[in-house]
Amino acid sequence: MARPEPEAVGARRIAVFRHPAARITHAVLRDPGGRFGLVLVVTLIGLALSAARIAPFDPFTISADEPLSAPSRDHVFGTDELGRDVLSRTLFGARISLSVAVGSAGAALLMAVPLGLLAGYLGGPVDMVISRLLDTIFAFPAVLLGIGVVALLGTGVANVVVAVAIISVPTLGRLTRVSVLSQRNEEYVQAARALGASGTRVVTRHILQNVVPQLLVQTALVMADAVLLEAGFSFLGLGSRPPTPSWGTMLDSGRNFLSQAPWLGIFPGLAVTSTILGLNALGDALRAALSPRRE
Amino acid sequence: MLSYVGARLLQAVPVLFLSSVVVFLFIRLVPGDPAVTMAGPNATPDQVAALRRVYQLDRPLPVQYLTWLGRLVQGDLGVSYTTRRPVAALVAQRLPATLHLAVGTMLVMLVVGGPLGVVCAVRPRWAVSRAIAILNAVALATPTFWLGILLLLLFAVSLRWVPPSGFVSITEQPLESMRLLVLPCLTLGASGTAIVIRFMRASMSEVMHSDFIRTAHAKGLRESAIVTRHVLRVAALPVVTVLAVQFGYLLGGAVITEAVFGWPGVGRLTLDAIGNRDYLIVQAMMLFFVAVFIAVNVIADLCYAILDPRIRLAG
Numbered sequence: 278m279a280r281p282e283p284e285a286v287g288a289r290r291i292a293v294f295r296h297p298a299a300r301i302t303h304a305v306l307r308d309p310g311g312r313f314g315l316v317l318v319v320t321l322i323g324l325a326l327s328a329a330r331i332a333p334f335d336p337f338t339i340s341a342d343e344p345l346s347a348p349s350r351d352h353v354f355g356t357d358e359l360g361r362d363v364l365s366r367t368l369f370g371a372r373i374s375l376s377v378a379v380g381s382a383g384a385a386l387l388m389a390v391p392l393g394l395l396a397g398y399l400g401g402p403v404d405m406v407i408s409r410l411l412d413t414i415f416a417f418p419a420v421l422l423g424i425g426v427v428a429l430l431g432t433g434v435a436n437v438v439v440a441v442a443i444i445s446v447p448t449l450g451r452l453t454r455v456s457v458l459s460q461r462n463e464e465y466v467q468a469a470r471a472l473g474a475s476g477t478r479v480v481t482r483h484i485l486q487n488v489v490p491q492l493l494v495q496t497a498l499v500m501a502d503a504v505l506l507e508a509g510f511s512f513l514g515l516g517s518r519p520p521t522p523s524w525g526t527m528l529d530s531g532r533n534f535l536s537q538a539p540w541l542g543i544f545p546g547l548a549v550t551s552t553i554l555g556l557n558a559l560g561d562a563l564r565a566a567l568s569p570r571r572e
Numbered sequence: 573m574l575s576y577v578g579a580r581l582l583q584a585v586p587v588l589f590l591s592s593v594v595v596f597l598f599i600r601l602v603p604g605d606p607a608v609t610m611a612g613p614n615a616t617p618d619q620v621a622a623l624r625r626v627y628q629l630d631r632p633l634p635v636q637y638l639t640w641l642g643r644l645v646q647g648d649l650g651v652s653y654t655t656r657r658p659v660a661a662l663v664a665q666r667l668p669a670t671l672h673l674a675v676g677t678m679l680v681m682l683v684v685g686g687p688l689g690v691v692c693a694v695r696p697r698w699a700v701s702r703a704i705a706i707l708n709a710v711a712l713a714t715p716t717f718w719l720g721i722l723l724l725l726l727f728a729v730s731l732r733w734v735p736p737s738g739f740v741s742i743t744e745q746p747l748e749s750m751r752l753l754v755l756p757c758l759t760l761g762a763s764g765t766a767i768v769i770r771f772m773r774a775s776m777s778e779v780m781h782s783d784f785i786r787t788a789h790a791k792g793l794r795e796s797a798i799v800t801r802h803v804l805r806v807a808a809l810p811v812v813t814v815l816a817v818q819f820g821y822l823l824g825g826a827v828i829t830e831a832v833f834g835w836p837g838v839g840r841l842t843l844d845a846i847g848n849r850d851y852l853i854v855q856a857m858m859l860f861f862v863a864v865f866i867a868v869n870v871i872a873d874l875c876y877a878i879l880d881p882r883i884r885l886a887g
Contacts, residue, residue, distance in 0.1 A: 310709075409586055409587060409590060410590070412587050413587050413590045413591050413594060413862075416587060416591060416861075416862040416865045416866065417591070417858065417861065417862065418821070418824035418827075418861050420827045420828060420839075421824070421827060421839070421842055421843070421846075421858070421861070424827070424843065424846060425598060425599070425602070425846060428602045428846050428847075429598065429601055429602045429603075431603075501713070505715055508715050508717075508718075509715060509716075509717060509828050512715075512717050512828065512831075513827075513828065513831060513843075528717070528718060528721070532721060535721065535725050535729070536725065536729050536730075539725060542718070542721050542722065542725065543722075546714075546715070546718035546721075546722070549715050549718065550710065550713045550714050550715070550718070551713075553712075553713035553714075553715075554709060554710065554713035557709065557712060557713055558709065
């Protein structure tokens, strides 16, 4: 007689009734990719926050007697053309990249979510206008659009944040709109309406909560894009300016010395790649955790 | 199908119109006066004013916009402020380089991405498939400009296998042209290839679990025949869409890759035009990119209908 063990039954029951946030965290942690992404992202945040404490040198101190010295015990990542410590600059660069990622994702959400909620919930002409607007932004090549925004507002990290946010609005806005459309006629929304809840209340209190998980996934991916775009803009000379230790700026100014000092290109690039790798892995694991196809 | 294409093109009109207004206003909001740039540093205010009159920059904005739109409809893109040459000629001069890059990159994505995607789908447990999956994640996370720099450093500077930069047409010097294309195409194609592999794997493994494939197995067909004749035909659909959209992006000018390899494509043309406030070039190029984007999406939908007879496009 095959009889399910009582512990197994109990365990399954607990898994079913757990809070959604706990269930998603559990699923992400069980996925090897998710664990990898989470460790990478948390490590990077830790390094960025403690950069001032753990960096072996000041990232701005120029030392004329040791320019372009190869990685050694003193300078683990070597020094750049002005004798600055590449490890320290890479650590401080994490601050800029992560601030741009968080800032632009936040700004994009602030613009995109209200637009998506309005378009999805109201429909009709409002939806028409917002959707065509998002289509139009989406149709421009991302990098050129960003360059245009930076040309308009001037170079600098803050304006790169605005540019990346504008580029990301269509994806987040469309996603919000589609999620709202799928929720709009659910029973819980009808129930809330029947109880006399106003449109604003239905959207902000009920629908929004059910859109958040999808937005979470996309936000991780938007942050990865932001890191990539910030590095790209700084590389083109449009983002942070020297001597700011941004990964893109480091790659741009190191470009001319690469044949003598390849470490100038390798370490900041590795930093960008591992950040994006971590955020992408986390985003993918979240998506898998939320996917209805999961058994 | 014709009515479908018609409907889609009709839908594109408001997007194109809106983007023409956006681009027109946007580039004029950017600080800097093209007349001052054209006149040079030693120009008197009178000379600047004269230039502004010649290029009709002193007219009210709505008049400028309508004049531009009127000429655009007749196929006249205007004259560049900085080079004083017709915009159409400047674009025509840069398009071949962009086309070379776009076609070469598409080839990389198809030739590398297609077979690797099939391997990953047919033999998901092979070590090779797992290695490909990891490489994929890395390729998607690598900034194009960094990859470009590393490839340049290795193959052009250290090993000297290929020249570091330059462009010649494939019709003039086929061999040299291909040598110059290898690195930019690999750089640009890396992330696209990863995307193709992912879509290929996902779409094929879905099809392989469907009923008609089980039937084919039951009939005793060889696996190679099933994969090539049955699975691929259906599974290619999403991949075709992905490739079409990627081609659109590639025609949109790979600004950063062009900067790394000194490639004389349309991306650089647009970038320089934004820097010089060469309004008419920026307007023409941006509108071109939007039009390409819309066209590519319509073509992708049409490919769907042609490859899969079950799909009927509603007009």
